[in-house]
Amino acid sequence: MTSSPTALAFLQGGHEMGARIRAFDWASHPLGPPEGWPAALQMALSLCLNSSFPTAIYWGPSMYTLYNDAWSVIPAERHPVALGQPAKELWSDIWATVGPEMESVLATGEGLAQFEQMLPMVRAGLPRESWWNYSFTALRNPDNTIGGIFNQGNEVTALVLARRAREAELDRLRELFRQAPQPIALLRGPDHVFDIANEAYRRLVGGRDVEGKAVSQALPEVVKQGFIPLLDKVYQSGEPYVATGMLVKLEQALGAPAEDRLLDFIYQPVRDASGRVDGILVLITDVTDRARAEAALRTTNWQLGEERARLAAMVEAEKRAQAALRRFNDTLEAHVRLRTAELERTMAQQGAIADRLRATFETSLIYQGFIGTDGVLLDANTQSLSGIQAKLSDVVGRPFWETRWFESTPGLAERIREGVAAALSGMAVREVLDVNLPIGPRRFDFSLRPVFNGRGEIVGVVPEAVDITGRDVPASP
Template sequence: MADMSFLSGGGEMGALMRAHDWSRHPLGMPGSWPQTLRTSLRLMLNSRHQMCVLWGSEAFWFYNDAYRQTLTAERHPSSLGKPGRQVWAEIWGDIGAQIAQVMRGGSATWHENQHLVMQRDGRDEDTYWTYSYSPIDDESVASGVGGVLVVCTETTEQVLVSRRAMEERQRLAELFEQTPSFMAMLRGPEHVFELANPSYLQLVGGRPLLGRTVADALPEAASQGFVGLLDLVYASGQPYVASATPFAMQPAPGVPARQRYLDFVYQPIRDDAGKVTGIFVEGTDVTERALAEKALRASETRLRAINSDLEQQVVQRMQGRARTWQLSTDIMGVLNAEGIFELSNPAWQRVLGWPEQIIASTPFFNFVHPDDLERTRLAYARGIELGEPALSFENRYRHAAGGYRWLSWVAIPEDGKIYCSARDITADKEAAESLARTEAALRQAQKMEAVGQLTGGLAHDFNNLLGGIMGALEVARMKLEQGKVEDVPRLLSLGEAAVNRAASLTQRLLAFSRRQTLDPRSTDINRLVAGMEELIRRTIGPSVQLEVIEADALWPCRVDPPQLENALLNLCINARDAMPDGGQLTIETANRALDDAAAAAAFDLQPGRYVSLSVADTGSGMSPDVIARAFDPFFTTKPIGQGTGLGLSMIYGFARQSGGQVRIHSEPGKGSVFTIYLPRHHEAPQETPATPPARIPQATRQRGTILVVEDESSIRELVCELLREAGFHTLHAADGSAGLRILQSAVAIDLLVTDVGLPGLMNGRQMADAARTARPDLKVLFVTGYAAQSVVGDGHLEPGMHLLTKPFSLDVLRQKIDDILAA
């Protein structure tokens, strides 16, 4: 303990130093530390000033309780005894050279209000410090200095307060200089000019004022009694206010005086004790106004001389206005604060059938249509209370004979009343409604035309696919009846291929309608493109040169990878078809930041950050009319039988459903560029290894019980057969109500496999949610052939719930069930 005596006391930091394990520290145990270091630490620990010590070539850091108050969790207590460069990494560039100068044998340094950007609570913070660096002697080193004693004070708050005060003084000075009124500050009973702004100097002809008395600098002011007024204000302490006071100012000796008129105030200035120490002068040159008023008064005499002629003209004009009031086809009136038209013209009766006595005795709200009453009350209140005019305000007024008429009002508030005029626009409204009905009928006709086109295309493609399936099954049955079983596998393969084409067509339709069930996840598009590059090269053939340009540090996206792969492959096939004689195909990725203008005008997107995937070709290009229809379903420029016309519509629907967009840039003969924009996602992509589907195994021992709920009997029978072959006991139901009765029974069920779109009052998701109230750990596999995003397709499935999209092979279903039960 004797060796540790210099660390005695020191509060929290003294205790922390004594408890610290110094055995592995480069300085060794405290008993072996140099005497000067021990003395400095004892002085530091027992001081109430903020102090720290940096010792040795590594500048090992020590600090006391007062300094500890400035530290956050980043540095206390972990930084004790660590090298200064490590502790203060963010400011070492500022203080390291200062410390090194003292350590080399230099003299002590002083730094006042030094700006340092420190990290506190995980973020940068501007701080200010006043500190000194003093050398600590050590004869054992060449420079004679073993360390640095730091005495410091954080002055951040003082600096910021000082800056705000300086900025406020600067702002007041600017206001003083820039104000259009003249201002001056006079000091003492002699009225010495201390300040005068440019407007004051301009008023007195630019004469030197500062440091001179008013009587000396402006002798004409003294002769006209202004100095006497200043004496009175200084003695009494009462302000003096003057209006349009004449002041004959002489700009320079020998120059005739100019008569000016001034509005001004003399305001006494008091010290903290309340004693008057000066006078603040502020005013405005109102010469032009005063002269105008004099001219106005002079003209009043002349006006009275011709008053009789003017009265006659006024009478004539009033008679003209009266005729306008009487004959106008527009409603006119004066509305008072009680909501009654105290004046109304004859048009009220011509347009609405109400006589003047009814209008003058009935609040106008009684005539307003109930649906328009609330906003009419609001407009009236704004006019009466706020003086806010109403221009082109429309509402409906009741007609004396029944029904309502549309009126368009102009209402101007003045002196607590509202002066109104209104035009009957009933005919205009009826014409507009007729036009709207016509446009709605046209849109419906266009919609039905599009539906007809879509239905015709679907019927054509599905008839072909069904023909292939039916033909394959019929020939297979015939071969089986003939005993030629060796041909059956080939015929089943033909039927299976037709089924797969039908499934692909369904997925394209769902993608176009943005109703496919997506399985989005964080995806690295560069990695996705690289994984498809070999497939794309084989697809486009040797006559097309492929170039892939990947953006560095490409942002991830949340997207369904197989759907994006399908879209990319479709674009590459279209590009290949546009270059029958070969050419260049370029796939490029990029990060794109869209501001408000670009996102709204060019892309029809929300502003933000996006990843773009572009496919560019050097082919035949597209005309503007083809570009306009490129995303329409079943639109294709290819010959009949060479394209369904769903590829681009599928890509468009997939991109929009993923929160993105597709854009085309093309010119005939100059190639085309198709670009998919997808929103940036902040979650890092994860690799998901593909698991190849296994074949249906032979029946094994009992593996558990699965409930299958499916309204399509053929699918329900096949799924149950598959599960029984796989060793499961199966239960089944055709709708949600029947399935829920089984789930609410006591029978043990290991997995629920259910379609989402079930008939009746309960869909598959509702049935599963209801079942989980009694079976909270129930595992569920939803199957769906369309978008049920409000139920299962929005990425918010609960734990233990899974999704499989129709159509699917029985191998895939079996593998999915095995994975769920294994998990």
């Protein structure tokens, strides 16, 4: 007897699976012909077939399987023979997990939902770990008995693996962050709370435990130095802040006397997935010891030149005195010779010291030189000459601003001339300059420092340039 269209109206639609269910030989299946199926099953199956979300129905004590097109990708190669199969046979590979869950729903009527549940599902003949979000909901007959289970779910394996990969990468980066030799800290929120501070950062602040505390609480000495407004500006504007050689007073213990440190640092805004600033990355280089050593070396280099000139004048005066004394009294000749020998030994010792300092000057990686009080270049080290591919004789004796370091950069010669004049008046000049050199464009941390003798008189100017090409330091306007 042919079923009437009205009796099978609940099977309408459903695309491929709707057609497969309508064509299935249900008469020889334990569920029997569709027109005789319980109303609860018919209603649930109609919802299933017309849903675009992966949906299946397990009906009866054996939990025979019915499903829609969206769900057909879940059993993979088991589709389409999965249609009408008992759940225990269909999912024998994962029955240890889903079996007790489904049996509990049939027994109690209480549904459940699982999120990111790992199921070792067999695909292409091999068990593979896969992760799923799914729910089981009891389907009740009119008499309130439980007839089956309404199942919806989808695979989230790619999301889980991607998240785990991100978490592993974050763990690796955190470990690198903590082991970095450079002081690094991560601040979160508008109150600038320390999220992470590596060991180098803690050493810089005297070993204080700063994590979980706001900067103003963990490092109260920086509040009066104006660093909180700087952090606020970076957080609000989203623009980084870069400092070079900034003097910072840091306590080595809470309440202890503050020590002066010279720091290069960057406040780099950190954005969340929506692009909103939610933190600040702090990167620090402590240049205190280096700056002190370089300053001492520079002072010694140029003061030694003055000392050698003074000793040379003393020797010359001694020689003149020797001649006069020889004319006056030949008996003093031996004494004069002895004195001369002593002075010459002193000069030799001073010369050895000068030679060592000269070697240090010549091997320095900083561009260095010496300018006389008339603005003429008197000396330049090897590193600075390599930048213009020149010999010392090419630049010595010329006004410093007319040398090859500045001739290819428009407007720079006049700027340097003004800087030399300022230094000769007693001012220290420091700028970040972009310079076109024969070896290519370079960005320098450039300074001009007056040199004083023991009487406080200016005897020259020391130009220095540190190559900071590639660093995120803007040029001076």
